[in-house]
Amino acid sequence: MPELPEVESTVRRLKKQLVGKVVISTHIGWKNMLPGSTPQKFHKELIGAHLREPLRRGKYIVIPAEQGQQEKYLILHQKMSGRTKVFSSEEARSAYDHVVLTFDDGVELRMTDPRKFGRAYIVKDPNQVVGSLGPEPLDKHFTSSHFFELLKKRKGALKPLLLNQTFIAGLGNIYVDETLWAAKLHPLLPATKVIRIQSDLIYKNMRRILNAAIKAHGTDFGDGVIYGGKYRPKVYGQSGKACSRCRHEIRRITVAMRGTHICPHCQKMKK
DNA sequence: CAAACTCCCTGTTAGC
DNA sequence: TGCTAACAGGGAGTTT
Numbered sequence: 001m002p003e004l005p006e007v008e009s010t011v012r013r014l015k016k017q018l019v020g021k022v023v024i025s026t027h028i029g030w031k032n033m034l035p036g037s038t039p040q041k042f043h044k045e046l047i048g049a050h051l052r053e054p055l056r057r058g059k060y061i062v063i064p065a066e067q068g069q070q071e072k073y074l075i076l077h078q079k080m081s082g083r084t085k086v087f088s089s090e091e092a093r094s095a096y097d098h099v100v101l102t103f104d105d106g107v108e109l110r111m112t113d114p115r116k117f118g119r120a121y122i123v124k125d126p127n128q129v130v131g132s133l134g135p136e137p138l139d140k141h142f143t144s145s146h147f148f149e150l151l152k153k154r155k156g157a158l159k160p161l162l163l164n165q166t167f168i169a170g171l172g173n174i175y176v177d178e179t180l181w182a183a184k185l186h187p188l189l190p191a192t193k194v195i196r197i198q199s200d201l202i203y204k205n206m207r208r209i210l211n212a213a214i215k216a217h218g219t220d221f222g223d224g225v226i227y228g229g230k231y232r233p234k235v236y237g238q239s240g241k242a243c244s245r246c247r248h249e250i251r252r253i254t255v256a257m258r259g260t261h262i263c264p265h266c267q268k269m270k271k
Numbered sequence: 272c273a274a275a276c277t278c279c280c281t282g283t284t285a286g287c
Numbered sequence: 288t289g290c291t292a293a294c295a296g297g298g299a300g301t302t303t
Contacts, residue, residue: 001296032279059297079297081281115280117297156273165298172297257275259295 002078003059004137004170005213006229010084011056014109017086018063021051021103029098030116037122045072045122046101057130058169072122074101075129079117085110133169137206148199151191158194158202159187160256171206174219174236177261179206181235186267187255235261 002010023046028039045067051074052064061076061084076084076099087093089108093100099111099120111118121129134150135142150168154161161167162176171179180187182205185198194202213219218229219236234244239252239261248265 003297077297079279080295113280114282115296117280119298154272160274163297258297 001080001172001174002082002218003172003175004056004210005175005216005231006218007056007059007061007078007170008214009217009229011054011061014054014061014063014084014086017107018051018109019053021101021105021107021109023047023049023051023065023101024104025102027097027100027102029096029100030113033098033113033116033118033120035119035121042120042122046074057126057136058133058165059172060130060133062126062130072124073126073129075121075123075126076111077119078111078113079115079119081115082111082113082118085112132166134165134167135169137168137170138210144200144203147203148196151194151199151202154191157188157190157255158185159258159260161191162202162206163256163258170210173258173260174233175206175209175213177236178209178233181261181263181267182209184266186269187253187260187262189269233261235263237261 026043026046028034028042031039034042046065049065049067052066054061054063056062059077063074063076065072065074078084086107086109089102089106093110094112096112096114097110098113098116098118100108102108111120123129135146154167158180159176162171162179163173179202183198183201185202213231216229216231219231219233220229235250238250241250242248243250243263243266246263246265248263250261250263253260253262
């Protein structure tokens with residue numbers, strides 16, 4: 001569930017909290033969260049490391065670390081239920097705190113994740129993990145022409161395409177549904193049929209919505225404890241309610257095996 | 272390239 | 288009311 005705006009909010013907070021921290025111990029509560037590694041290796045890779053300023057790439061949190069002369073990167077993906085936050089070491093851990101870095105000044109970074117889908121990587125080059133991601137939708141160099149060029153090369157339906165992280169990075173189910181509703185386009189519309197005006201509508205609304213959601217600290221998933229986001233989706237999770245534009249009933253359909261929320265009146269296949 | 276399906280997990284929800 | 292089974296969901300990987 002954490003998508004670009006939620007991860008961005010998390011990273012902005014971590015930027016103020018992690019720089020200069022020195023790792024004195026680690027804890028892994030679920031081995032499968034370290035693909036291709038082990039808690040022992042993980043510990044060895046981070047012990048004594050100094051953390052630098054984190055950044056976001058797609059839905060990943062990238063934390064540069066220096067261990068002696070070694071430059072490495074701790075990369076976290078929270079998948080569905082992961083939440084990443086700094087706590088005082090005094091504060092009791094939850095049973096779901098599966099990745100924990102304890103620092104030398106009485107605080108620790110905890111990725112808590114009840115569903116254990118989250119992943120943590122340590123790599124020399126971030127591209128080993130995030131190298132295949134598509135462009136950042138909010139990058140100032142990523143223009144509407146660029147977006148249209150990418151779209152023209154694709155054949156699939158809009159929704160799975162926008163969800164595809166190698167096509168564009170950071171969108172998930174919520175913001176794809178919100179973007180398509182705002183652009184008044186059906187999620188099953190093939191990319192080949194999208195004309196420039198429509199492409200621009202997707203581009204413009206996608207950026208507007210992502211920016212607004214970041215400003216609101218993301219969407220509140222009911223676990224408001226950590227994100228506390230105030231973004232209010234127009235269609236996502238709103239099935240049965242009236243579309244705020246036309247008052248027709250919002251429906252939940254299945255597209256590419258994903259729950260998808262649309263206004264059947266605003267979002268039609270043919271115009 | 273694309274679509275469909277599997278896997279990883281467990282809290283939530285629908286069904287009995 | 289209490290229990291169980293189905294389901295959701297991000298993304299990587301596999302198969303068609």
